[in-house]
Amino acid sequence: MRLSRYFLPTLRETPREAEIVSHRLMLRAGMVRQQSAGIFSWLPLGLRVLNKVNAIVREEQNRAGGVEILMPTIQSADLWRESGRYDAYGREMLRIQDRHERDMLFGPTNEEMVTDIFRSYVRSYKDLPLNLYHIQWKFRDEIRPRFGTMRSREFLMKDAYSFDLDKEGARHAYNRMFAAYLRTFARMGLKSIPMQADTGPIGGDLSHEFIILAETGESEVFCDRNYLDFEVPGEDTDFESREGLQGLFERWTSLYAATSEKHDAAAYAAIPDADKLSARGIEVGHIFYFGTKYSKAMNAAVTGPDGREHEVHMGSYGIGPSRLVAAIIEASHDEAGVIWPDAVAPFQVGLLNLKAGDSATDAACETLYAELSAAGLDTLYDDRDERAGAKFTNADLIGLPWQVIVGPKSLAEGKVELKRRRTGERELLPIGDVLARLST
């Protein structure tokens, strides 16, 4: 993409409303625009990141056996009356009426709807297990939205729902998501730690919040430092192996980790001092087993091998991609701007023509731009008629992992400069070596 033809409205100054660093940088880097309290437009750069995040989420859901669907944002109140949640949900749910004065709502979540889909089609245990997920906009009319897309009213959520014949099956479904979440966040350059979460009326140990550590995180968390060095399950993870995933689950829950709501001071005190970690964190995922709560209320049952009807055991599994974008920035930035992990960077390479209009730098940049693009590297070519300083500042702000800097001085020796955003390291290399260097 040529920057001169792109839409990247970066700001030199920080809009007043932005308090935390991710919100400030998302506004300054021209990623989002707030349209109303907690409601955002996603501008081109922000949308690219959001799509990268979604792609990783989708790949890992699919790998773990999830099947993607897409349910609507607007739901009928009738479904929610069946489960009893229409009255129970409270004012966080945005209630609306259509022209026929039928009660509708902007979905805050989709348990009812997915259960309705399930019960409409699935009759036999032979069709289980099933895990349906979608990535869709949700609306929760938060009392106080804040922190940009970290806590917005309209937000993107990946929500998956598992259906199993019994609790043992549901536990395996849970473990699949557990492993998938560890992989998902790790691929985004984040170290996530599963922490005990409130299980509500069901009880048991089957609810975890996935927390990433960040100074500006919303929750206070306590855990064993050794989690940071735990090995994340690899691509070769066998999601069919009940024993394997159960072992993984047990390993990743063997040490203490809890948010302040579930904090057990005595258990924490038992951790050796050197391993104690008290920090702030951001919840980026939440997985939950809730048994037959909805299948019972909404009559979602299958015939089992015994010839009898069984209400299915369900779980739900959320990830907030629009929050993750902010969370990634919270975890990865410096004074100059964002530092995108390679996997979610809006472009992999920024190509800086320090003297647009100069025939030598223009020609070199055109060649490099064509080569990089042909090699499948997403490249943002800063071909604007701006001063070098403006281009450097802008490139650092939007945080592309690599900067290829083409200026008249080094070009006279046939060289260009390669800068790694994360470390600030620069190296001069022959222009012909750039592609090979970036392809590794």
Next chain:
RNA sequence: CGGGGCGUAGCGCAGCCUGGUAGCGCAUCUGCUUUGGGAGCAGAGGGUCGCAGGUUCGAAUCCUGCCGCCCCGACCA
């Protein structure tokens, strides 16, 4: 919902107390000069001062009501 704060040009702000024809920086446009870390000079454009009432000869400024946004607390992907 309780407490606090803010709405003046695209962004950041001053002006308000003590009413008198709306200003600064950045950005934008034009020209010249500059050209490796958000350039310099000269010029130009851009504002129903959040909205509605009221007081006054006169309101960005004083009064009343409303709307919007932000921060702190209780709730949440």
